[in-house]
Amino acid sequence: MAVTRFAPSPTGYLHIGGARTALFDLLWARKTGGSFILRIEDTDRSRNSLTAAKQVMDDLRWLGIQWDQGPEVGGPAEPYYQSQRLDIYNRYIEQLLAADKAYYCFDTADELDQMRKKAAEKKQNFVYPRPSKFPDSADVEKAKAAGRDVMVRFCMPDEEVIVDDVVRGQVKFGGKDISDFIILKSDGFPTYHFACVIDDELMGITHVIRGQEHLMNTPGHIALQKALGFKTPVYAHMSITVSEGGGKMSKRDRAKVLKDAIKKTEGLDKEKLASIGGISAEELDKFITGDSMPDNPAVDAMAEFLNVELPEVNIVDFFKSGYLPQALVNFIALLGYSPSLANSPKTRPRLAGEAGPPVAQEILTLQELIDTFDPSRFNKTNSLFDRKKLQAFNMEHMKLLGEDELLSRYKDFLKVVKSPAAGADDALLKRILKASEGARTLADIDHKSRFLFTEDGKIEYNSKDVEKVLLKNNGEGLAMLAELKTLLSLLPVLNEETIEKMLRGLAEEKKVGLGKVAQPLRVAICGTTVSLPIFESIDMLGLDATIRRIERAINQFSGK
RNA sequence: GGCCCCAUCGUCUAGGCCGGUCUAGGACACCGGGUUUUCAACCCGGCGACAGGGGUUCAAAUCCCCUUGGGGCUACCA
Secondary structure, three states, X not given: OOEEEEOOOOOOOOEHHHHHHHHHHHHHHHHOOOEEEEOEOOOOOXXXXXXXXXXXXXXXXXXXXXXXXXXXXXXXOOOOEHHHOHHHHHXXXXXXXXXXXXXXXXXXXXXXXXXXXXXXXXXXXXXXXXXXXXOOHHHHHHHHHOOOOOEEEEOOOOOOEEEEEOOOEEEEEOHXXXXXXXXXXXXXXXXXXXXXXXXXXXXXXXXXXXXXXXXXXXXXXXXXXXXXXXXXXXXXXXXXXXXXXXXXXOHXXXXXXXXXXXXXXXXOOHHHHHHHHOOOHHHHHHHHHOOOOOOHHHHHHHHHHHOOOOOOOEHHHHHHOOOOHHXXXXXXXXXXXXXXXXXOOOEEOOOOOOOOOOXXXXXXXXXXXXXXXXXXXXXXXXXXXXXXXXXXXXXXHXXXXXXXXXXXXXXXXXXXXXXXXXXXXXXXXXXXXXXXXXXXXXXHHHHHHHHHHOOHHHOOOOHHHHHHHHHHHHHHHHHHHHHHHHHHHHOOOOOHHHHHHHHHHHHHHHOOOHHHHHHHHHHHHHOOOOOOOHHHHHHHHOHHHHHHHHHHHHHHHOOO
């Protein structure tokens, strides 16, 4: 019975790394029949917001990661927002202060910077110079009167600290190398290090599964636990997901792509771009020169305006790109982790000619992930996020999903991307879904079927496709269209069968491949050479619209 | 710079802890072919890795050391 937690800082959308952490914590809690807690670490007043916390919760739920205790569901350790637990932290601060295990300090940011600089010059790690005598309450009053900030630092013991980590083994740290870190900020809020240790104890956390970026924080946390007489949970520091350019995958990746696009765009109207992003011209300049980064909505809006595709990083980005949560969950679960062969329900024996042990299948549902979960199987190596493979996973999960769930996912997607297909009735959408088998994402399906939801006069003809399919060889495609128009209007009944029969008949009569007949028709009704299967397409579009589009194409391109 | 972590195909990984069963397996990508009304999908085939160097051992992808490379942390952020 493990009690695990996901403890995000609500600074914006939930990103892929956070989702992966949350997933593994959920997996372990479910596997052991324990409890999974969501705790909001909003101790940075300048960067956290309530809407961001809500967004993170929406994203988690979309993924199917539901917490047992936390905001909106409650639980025995309420409240689950750290900003509402200040009195709790203060009690422990007092306790440490009284025991001389923590002390006040009054340095300004500038003074600290100076000390750090000096340490860097000496090629040393900065360690805060602990005063030989700790300031007392009189000193605090004096400092306050002088207008100085008051903070509290934890007095880090000199002894070696060993982190016994599930994935890394025993990692040793010299206590002397670790600075006396701040546990209470000058605004009266605890730092992450402190609040996290208190809450893990109070909430009965038994296992902490988190990213490797926290490994260096852990000795400090352990020292704090010892000083307070707390238990130390089991730690598992997972590998990190990195992006192509190297480095942790982060929102910066998206901003970088946008910035490069801005730099490459010639004759760009910067003022217009700034206004589209809802930022000032100065802010845009600062962004371009690399001094700052606009927030997510601004980045998204500008990218849309410039028509650049940004790499997905936040969970909503993946949603908007047409991925299924099942696929995403499956995929991130296999980054830095692989299920045990013995436990896998989908292990197959090895074939003749294959070396090694049996082979475990990769396409797994959340339940299968839970059933087979084994934290000892984390691997230590950082992994690169391969979107191509995610797409392949997405296709598999679309095939796996029942018709109804796929439909409801698709409708959610259409709404979010504001597709003109969003209002369509279920029967039509189901038909589109069926005709789209083999598509990689929901976005692909939407793109391929947009022609059904576009007014006849607003179909945009792709000039290359028009040239290739309609105009080439003295307009043989256009000539074909003329014949098709006649034949189509002569059909007694219009359905997939009759359309197919007619098209095949025409191709045979002309002694050409079906493509010579189908492609001109496709371009006429869709504007491009890529669409759903042609028979279906015509049937769904209807005879009248099909004829109108054929006429329009003939009129528009004859004599060119 | 300091401290810490890591190292198998292009990518995700199996195998490593218990050295021989590994001429290193799978998946994705890629390349070639087939199928085909487009794009996909689908089928068949191919390319492709134990970072380098030292040990230990009868034997090393597997154990040890060094080098190199990558990553993390180094905040009154979490």
